[in-house]
Amino acid sequence: MTTAPRRPHEPGDPVTLDARRTEAVHPGHADLDQLPLPALVQVFVDDQQDAVRAVQAAAGVLEDVVAAALPRLRAGGRLIYAGAGTSGRLGVLDATELTPTFSWPPERAVPLIAGGMEAVRHAVEGAEDDREAGAADVRAVCPGTDDVLLAVAASGTTPYVLGAVHAARAAGALTVGIANNPGTPLLDAPHLAVLLDTGPEVISGSTRLKAGTAQKIALNTISSALMVQLGKVYGNLMVDMRASNDKLQGRAVRMVRHATGADDDAARTALAQADGHVKTAIVMLMLHVDVAQAAARLTAAGGHARLALNAP
Incomplete structure (x- = not known):
């Protein structure tokens, strides 16, 4: 007995689908390939919600x-x-x-x-x-x-x-x-x-x-x-980064200035002494200590700048 070749599934045909929801056919986008570009883009953007x-x-x-x-x-x-x-x-x-x-x-x-x-x-x-x-x-x-x-x-x-x-x-x-x-x-x-x-x-x-x-x-x-x-952030500043390129150097200076109120020259000087490490530069400027003292305070505080700044 011969069997007729199966035709492609048409919309509405009963199809056995994978039970996993991520594998299901989305019921709302059967015409995705026919949408004008503005509507197509909006579908993808909206679905991300x-x-x-x-x-x-x-x-x-x-x-x-x-x-x-x-x-x-x-x-x-x-x-x-x-x-x-x-x-x-x-x-x-x-x-x-x-x-x-x-x-x-x-x-x-x-x-x-x-x-x-x-x-x-x-x-x-x-x-x-x-x-x-x-x-x-x-x-x-x-x-x-x-x-x-x-x-x-x-x-x-x-x-x-x-x-x-x-x-x-x-x-x-x-x-x-x-x-x-x-x-x-x-x-x-x-x-x-x-x-x-x-x-x-x-x-x-x-x-x-x-x-x-x-x-x-x-x-x-x-x-x-x-x-x-783990103390990698002070406030909402990513102070454990090292300024390794021009973009990051500018960012580091801005973060040090924001955290300490220091001017541009003081921030750059502290960062240079701290080998570009933002957190160390902040502790140096806030506590008026040198790089070795700032590093020691941070080590004692488990790397948390706020704890280092508030330690007696």
Whole structure:
């Protein structure tokens, strides 16, 4: 018996879809390819609001993540990121930006991405399906009890990421899962689970859109809140940066002036003596001490400028 060839699915046809919400066909954009340009752009912009709402709904658990990670980082632990595809690239981005922004040691922000660093620019097909590779990559960086794994996967089912979680947890690290679908393994396997329920994408299944945006916001929130708690910020100034180029030198001078009320010449002189370190220059000027005394006060205060300034 011969079977007639199947015709392409038409709108309204019953179609068996993936149960994951990020893989669903968005019900509101069946005519996306026919929209005039202004309407098309507005659709993409408006849909990003769902990313913000998803992170807002997860604020309580993000607070729990920061609270659990903080003592581990204070004890010398590392942030280890694990992901594949867009999620992996966002982990690489967050890890990389901690050093220029907060002078966080690069060896204490370890990004792992399925397929290795080649996958940052080129898709490595099938790498995300290798659960043992995720576990092996984690074991290769020798996680310990002071380390924190941030495992990110929009689907919540990526084998590479699940392998990373299980290996990190077995080694005693704190494990955090960040996923965009409820009821998925990545929200069951780790110590703490962050659901960013962004729903279907405007372009069906393209989780580089609002799912990725929500992940970026969540990672920014976790790492930035940790850096504030670790004394990398004074007021809302990123005072642990070093002025390593013309743009940053200008920014450093403005921050020192803003924090201390010093004039331009005094700010530049203090920064030169402090090797471009904003926090040290601020303590020098506020307390009228030399660079060695400022550095000693900051060390005694655990790196917190406000504590150094208020110490007897």
